[in-house]
Amino acid sequence: xxxxxxxxxxxxAATPMxxxxxxxxxxxxxxxxxxxxGALPQGMNSPQKCDYGLYGEQLSGTAFTAPSHQNERTWCYxxxxxxxxxxxxxxxxxxxxKSAPHIPQDVTSLGQYRWDPxxxxxxxxxxxxxxxxxxxAGDVNTQVGMASHIYLVxxxxxxxxxxxxDSELLIVPQEGRLRFCTELGVIDLAPQEIAIIPRGLVYRVxxxxxxxxxxxxxxxxxxxxxxxxxxxxxxxxxxxRDFKIPVAAFEDRETPxxxxxxxxxxxxxxxxxxxxxxxxAWHGNYCPVKYDLTTxxxxxxxxxxxxxPSIFTVLTAPSGVEGxxxxxxxxxxxxxxxxxxxxxxxxxxxxxMSELMGNIYGQYDAKPKGFIPGGMSLHxxxxxxxxxxxxxxxxxxxxxxxxKLDNTMSFMFETRFxxxxxxxxxxxxxxxxxxxxxxxxxxxxxxxxxxxx
Numbered sequence: 001x002x003x004x005x006x007x008x009x010x011x012x013a014a015t016p017m018x019x020x021x022x023x024x025x026x027x028x029x030x031x032x033x034x035x036x037x038g039a040l041p042q043g044m045n046s047p048q049k050c051d052y053g054l055y056g057e058q059l060s061g062t063a064f065t066a067p068s069h070q071n072e073r074t075w076c077y078x079x080x081x082x083x084x085x086x087x088x089x090x091x092x093x094x095x096x097x098k099s100a101p102h103i104p105q106d107v108t109s110l111g112q113y114r115w116d117p118x119x120x121x122x123x124x125x126x127x128x129x130x131x132x133x134x135x136x137a138g139d140v141n142t143q144v145g146m147a148s149h150i151y152l153v154x155x156x157x158x159x160x161x162x163x164x165x166d167s168e169l170l171i172v173p174q175e176g177r178l179r180f181c182t183e184l185g186v187i188d189l190a191p192q193e194i195a196i197i198p199r200g201l202v203y204r205v206x207x208x209x210x211x212x213x214x215x216x217x218x219x220x221x222x223x224x225x226x227x228x229x230x231x232x233x234x235x236x237x238x239x240x241r242d243f244k245i246p247v248a249a250f251e252d253r254e255t256p257x258x259x260x261x262x263x264x265x266x267x268x269x270x271x272x273x274x275x276x277x278x279x280x281a282w283h284g285n286y287c288p289v290k291y292d293l294t295t296x297x298x299x300x301x302x303x304x305x306x307x308x309p310s311i312f313t314v315l316t317a318p319s320g321v322e323g324x325x326x327x328x329x330x331x332x333x334x335x336x337x338x339x340x341x342x343x344x345x346x347x348x349x350x351x352x353m354s355e356l357m358g359n360i361y362g363q364y365d366a367k368p369k370g371f372i373p374g375g376m377s378l379h380x381x382x383x384x385x386x387x388x389x390x391x392x393x394x395x396x397x398x399x400x401x402x403x404k405l406d407n408t409m410s411f412m413f414e415t416r417f418x419x420x421x422x423x424x425x426x427x428x429x430x431x432x433x434x435x436x437x438x439x440x441x442x443x444x445x446x447x448x449x450x451x452x453x
Contacts, residue, residue: 010186010277011035012249022186023244027226027289033185033248034077034281045075054280055081061198061223061286072223074284076183079252085202085259085276089268092260094128098422099166099265100136100145100220107426109135109418112385114435115425117174117374118150120211126157127178127205128260131216134425135356135378137417138326140166140220140265144319145417146327148356149216150376150429153178156206159255161276163202164262167218170315170329171195172411174360174374176212178205180288183279185246187290191360192409194314194329195290196224202259202276203288213374215358217413221326224315232299238314242295245287251275293360293409296331301339306347309412319416324352330412332364338402345395348386354419355379355412362408365391370432371410377435381418388438 012022012035024031034040039054041047046056054077061072103109118132130152138145147167153176171178173191180187180195182203189195191214197203226238253275261268291314299311312330319326337344345365357364358376369390371377379385387395425431 010181010249010251012186012247022247023290024247025241025244027240027243028285029240029245030283030285031245031287032281032283035248035250036280039077039281040283041077050077052280054078057081059200059284059286061200072284072286074184074282074286076279077281078183079250079278079280080274082276084274085272087270087272089261089270092267092269094131094267096133096424097128097131097149097262097267098133098136099140099147099218100138100420102133102136102422103420104423104426107421107423109380109420110383112377112379112383112436113421113425114371114377114432115375116372116430116432117213118152118429120152120154120213124155125152126155126160127151127153128157128160128162130154132424132429133422134376134429135419135421137354137415137419138220143220144326145220146413146415147218147220148413148419149218151212151214151216153205153207153212154210157204159257159275161202161204161257161259162262163200163259164197164218165200166262166264167220168199168223169197170217170219170224171197171214172216172358172360173212173214174358175214176210177208178212179208180205181249181277182246182288183277184282184287185249187246187288189290192293193290194293195288197288198223198286201288204277215376215411215413217327217329219317219327222318224317224327224329227310227313227316227328232311236297236299237311238291238296243289243291245289248279248281249277250280251277293331293333296333298333298335300335300337301342304340304342306339306342306344309346321416324416326415328353328412328414330414332408332410332412334404334406334408336402336404340400342400343395344400344403345387345391348384350382350384352381353414353416354381355385355414356419357410357412360409360411362406362410364408364410365405370435370438378419378421386439389441389443392442
């Protein structure tokens with residue numbers, strides 16, 4: 001269904017050369033965009049007087065003294081400075097949105113878990129009231145770790161805005177379309193796309209087609225970046241040009257509004273008399289971004305054996321340990337499998353990372369049954385997991401010609417920290433109680449005869 005929205009009131013930049021449908025290509029670039037001609041100062045950041053009576057203001061996503069290749073900031077030229085979008089705060093409760101550390105005493109997180117899709121229900125839900133935390137990891141106060149959420153949205157936010165001081169949000173739609181009206185421009189988001197909303201950026205979420213459901217990775221730590229490719233080289237996997245940054249758009253609207261802030265795991269609301277989405281022009285490299293997952297170019301073995309699943313990493317958020325991520329976002333999409341004399345599905349394993357998977361559409365090759373679109377699973381750190389019996393037997397006895405793994409798109413939020421279940425995940429979400437039994441029928445095949453397989 002088509003949902004009326006407020007975003008028609010946004011004044012947007014004319015699409016400049018090099019953009020596609022109101023977006024600028026690139027990841028980590030320095031961008032510049034203006035919704036009114038001449039609104040963006042040239043040759044300096046903070047003129048004595050800005051054109052159009054605008055205020056100059058910097059939004060910093062890293063410490064001022066961060067190394068230049070990591071330093072992120074954006075200069076905004078806005079109708080009011082952000083201090084006018086902030087007033088006295090009142091603490092509010094969003095009971096289903098949890099932050100780490102959150103370790104319920106009567107919930108066991110040690111185990112292999114899988115859930116059916118969380119149903120929509122009969123309640124009207126916005127981006128804020130429809131967020132359902134499944135797991136938390138690390139500590140939001142020390143800015144390490146993450147939380148994973150399911151969102152359920154049936155209604156647009158009206159004269160209501162939000163930002164997180166705790167985290168950036170990686171959003172993975174599974175059904176329905178959303179519009180993110182941010183201070184720096186508009187992102188329309190559909191299934192098979194992802195978006196990243198940076199820490200500290202104000203936005204409103206509108207429902208374009210619904211109801212909408214999807215997954216969110218809340219990153220408390222260092223920002224997501226593209227992984228190092230090593231000997232893979234400059235091409236394939238996720239390419240910078242396929243990431244899209246919105247052009248400038250602003251609202252000049254006098255209407256009573258609320259701004260909700262997530263800060264140290266708590267939620268606070270302030271009331272103002274206007275829209276805070278009033279950035280007329282901006283330049284910098286700290287900005288929201290979207291990415292089409294169908295442009296991800298997988299790489300893999302072309303002769304024998306099974307590479308580590310790290311070759312499917314789309315984005316990584318580094319930790320303080322070299323080579324060990326705070327979070328990896330990994331994508332398993334359609335691809336050809338051609339390895340000879342090789343067990344092709346994911347192998348049996350346990351490792352130091354905690355793996356939360358979600359199914360966007362289709363069938364995952366290691367679990368042909370039970371892992372359905374909209375569902376998710378959790379295999380916590382150092383807990384064994386792998387193919388069920390049908391997947392093992394099928395892959396062990398298949399004729400190994402070239403095979404197209406088709407109609408499949410799943411992902412993984414992987415972190416170096418243990419992921420703790422929330423009460424919602426353990427008691428309200430549709431947990432598959434029999435998931436652990438999917439390995440029960442695996443048989444002992446050992447035969448001590450030399451040379452026997």
